[in-house]
Amino acid sequence: MLAVEADRVWKYFGDYPALRGADLKVEKGSCLALLGRNGAGKTTFLRILANLSRPTKGEIRCSVGKNGIGYLGHGIGVYDDLSAMENLLLFGELMSVADPKKAAMEALDRVGLGRVKDGLAREFSRGMRQRLAVARAFLHRPEILLLDEPFTSLDDRAIAVLQALLKDALSSGATIVMSTHQIREAMELATDVALLERGKVVFAGPQTPEMVLDPGWLYRHYGESA
Amino acid sequence: MSRGLKTAFAIARKDLRTELRTKESVNASASFALVILVLFSFAFNLERDEFYAISGGLLWLVYSFAGALIVNRSFSRELPNDCLDVLVASPAPGWAIFLGKAIAAFVLLIIVEAISLPIFGLFYDINWTNVFGPLVLIILLATWGITVVGAAFSAVIVNVRLRELMLPVLLYPILIPLLIAAMGSTTALLSGEPMAGDNMSYLRQLVGFDAIYTALALYMIEFVLVF
Numbered sequence: 001m002l003a004v005e006a007d008r009v010w011k012y013f014g015d016y017p018a019l020r021g022a023d024l025k026v027e028k029g030s031c032l033a034l035l036g037r038n039g040a041g042k043t044t045f046l047r048i049l050a051n052l053s054r055p056t057k058g059e060i061r062c063s064v065g066k067n068g069i070g071y072l073g074h075g076i077g078v079y080d081d082l083s084a085m086e087n088l089l090l091f092g093e094l095m096s097v098a099d100p101k102k103a104a105m106e107a108l109d110r111v112g113l114g115r116v117k118d119g120l121a122r123e124f125s126r127g128m129r130q131r132l133a134v135a136r137a138f139l140h141r142p143e144i145l146l147l148d149e150p151f152t153s154l155d156d157r158a159i160a161v162l163q164a165l166l167k168d169a170l171s172s173g174a175t176i177v178m179s180t181h182q183i184r185e186a187m188e189l190a191t192d193v194a195l196l197e198r199g200k201v202v203f204a205g206p207q208t209p210e211m212v213l214d215p216g217w218l219y220r221h222y223g224e225s226a
Numbered sequence: 227m228s229r230g231l232k233t234a235f236a237i238a239r240k241d242l243r244t245e246l247r248t249k250e251s252v253n254a255s256a257s258f259a260l261v262i263l264v265l266f267s268f269a270f271n272l273e274r275d276e277f278y279a280i281s282g283g284l285l286w287l288v289y290s291f292a293g294a295l296i297v298n299r300s301f302s303r304e305l306p307n308d309c310l311d312v313l314v315a316s317p318a319p320g321w322a323i324f325l326g327k328a329i330a331a332f333v334l335l336i337i338v339e340a341i342s343l344p345i346f347g348l349f350y351d352i353n354w355t356n357v358f359g360p361l362v363l364i365i366l367l368a369t370w371g372i373t374v375v376g377a378a379f380s381a382v383i384v385n386v387r388l389r390e391l392m393l394p395v396l397l398y399p400i401l402i403p404l405l406i407a408a409m410g411s412t413t414a415l416l417s418g419e420p421m422a423g424d425n426m427s428y429l430r431q432l433v434g435f436d437a438i439y440t441a442l443a444l445y446m447i448e449f450v451l452v453f
Contacts, residue, residue: 050315054452066317075308081244093236094316096229120247136312 002063003028003144003175004049009058011044011199018044020199021058026177026192028063031170033186033207034179035218036196042179043074045196046148049177062144067096070142072150076133080122084113084132087121088139095140107135111161127155134162138169145169147178151185159185183215195222230322237318237326238333244303245334251299252334255292259342262288267349277350282413285346286405289339289365290372290398296334297376298393300327301384310384310451320448324377328443331373339365357415364415367432368408371439375400378443381450400439407431 004026011019019041026032036042047053048060050071062069071077078087085104092100108114111131121129130153137145145166151159166176166189180186193211195203195218203222210217245252266284304310313323343365347354354361379396383389398405411428419425 047311050311052311052315052452066315069315071312071315073308073311075306075311077308077312079240079244079309080306081247082240086240086243090236090240091312091316094233094313094318096317 001028002026002061003030004063004177005061006045006049007059007061009045009048009055009060011041011048011053012056017199019048019055022196022199022201024194024201024204026175028175029170029173030191031166031176031178031189032192032194033183033190034177034194034196035183035186036179037219037223039198040196041199042196043148044199046071046073046146046177046179050146064143067140068143070137070140070145072133072137072145072147074148076129078121078129078132078136081120083118083120084108084124084135085117087132088135091136091139097140103139107139108132110138110165111135112157126153127158130154130158131161134158134165138165141172141174142169143174145174145176145178147176147180149180149182150178151180151182163189183211187212187215193218195219197223230319231325233318233322234325234329237313237323238329241300241303241327241330242333245330251296252337255295255335256338256341258295259288259292259338260345262291263342263346264349274351278417279413281350281352281416282409282411285412286368286408288342289335289369290401290405292338292342293331293335293369293372293376294394294397296338297331297373297380297397298390300331300377300380302380302389305384314451320451321444323451324381324443324447327380328374328377331377332370335369335373336366339369352416354416357418360421361412361415364408364411364429364432367429367436368404371404371432371436372401374436374440374443375404378439378447378450381447403431404435407435 002025006022006024009019009022010017022041022045034042044053048055050069051066082090088104088107089100092103097103105114108117111134113128113131113135121132124132150162154162170176178186187207190207192205193207194201203218301310304313346352376397379393383392386392407428411425414425
């Protein structure tokens with residue numbers, strides 16, 4: 001059963017085609033590592049999946065509505081002038097979480113921010129702000145997780161927290177689509193891999209031992225220089 | 227209460243809470259309003275009748291400029307940390323996000339008006355014993371019109387670099403009918419005219435403006451936020 005299906009998706013910004021007929025199918029319960037160089041269209045693709053942008057042509061089909069999607073973009077998506085708890089209570093309200101206070105407290109404890117729940121986000125260190133962002137994305141136990149370069153700029157503690165949460169989510173049957181440059185971290189979790197090159201999906205398939213052993217293998221065999 | 231309205235109020239509470247902590251727009255807006263009102267009282271040496279003839283114009287010029295300072299922050303406060311993306315990606319309908327922001331801006335502008343109106347009354351020696359109720363009604367209607375149109379344009383230009391310059395350019399031409407009605411009715415009330423005849427047509431103009439632009443903004447906002 002498919003969680004996400006992209007059918008010949010095009011996206012133009014003015015005359016520039018950021019996506020050129022991208023076709024992709026993501027099986028439910030899988031973890032797709034979306035690879036590609038800067039400017040390949042990964043962020044554009046994820047933003048369309050997250051309903052932040054509309055495709056110019058083509059169609060995206062998701063097995064769940066916005067309620068079932070968790071999005072972690074380039075920005076951390078938390079309000080600096082609210083406390084950690086206030087941030088999560090707000091997002092719990094937006095995501096229609098049944099008991100927002102309980103869910104917020106559990107999420108904060110999971111990311112190690114339980115003791116500073118009343119601290120303003122602007123007073124947190126960078127790593128703490130990123131863990132708060134992770135707590136926000138996982139608050140409503142989404143069925144589909146869309147993560148745009150989630151490991152970038154994380155400290156090692158935040159990386160460990162995120163990897164643990166992702167493993168939990170996968171074992172609960174969630175689907176993950178994750179764009180990343182950190183191929184090693186991605187390959188630890190990924191079941192499937194897709195390579196975007198200039199707005200086109202040039203490879204999509206299961207992860208293989210060659211990809212795990214040699215992070216550059218995919219680019220050499222399917223990228224522009226192949 | 228519907229889910230959408232609950233969401234709108236949650237967003238309004240969030241905006242008001244952050245504004246209470248930072249006081250960024252209220253301080254600037256209230257200071258501007260007070261300074262202009264006080265300076266005008268010294269700038270011109272007007273007879274009572276001459277003053278009443280311009281009173282509505284003065285008050286609503288000040289409120290519309292003060293309002294622009296507040297509505298400009300409506301959506302731009304979502305830019306740090308890409309919070310706007312998270313709001314739009316959430317199940318919250320676009321109209322609920324917009325309504326929450328408009329309600330917050332409305333409350334903040336009412337606060338500024340509540341602070342500056344007594345100063346206006348004091349410095350210009352206004353006797354509002356018989357007109358306070360109708361005047362408050364005019365203020366509420368006109369303020370809602372300013373904030374709903376202002377919040378809508380704040381969403382349109384949120385990613386524009388010169389948005390502080392663009393907002394007044396877009397906002398004030400649209401507000402002309404509202405400002406005419408607000409200025410005319412306020413001048414009439416302060417001059418001692420009753421709420422009847424021409425004044426009622428001003429009131430109808432305000433209600434009509436608010437209804438039309440609220441409906442338009444709630445409908446169009448989805449196309450503005452996702453493109």
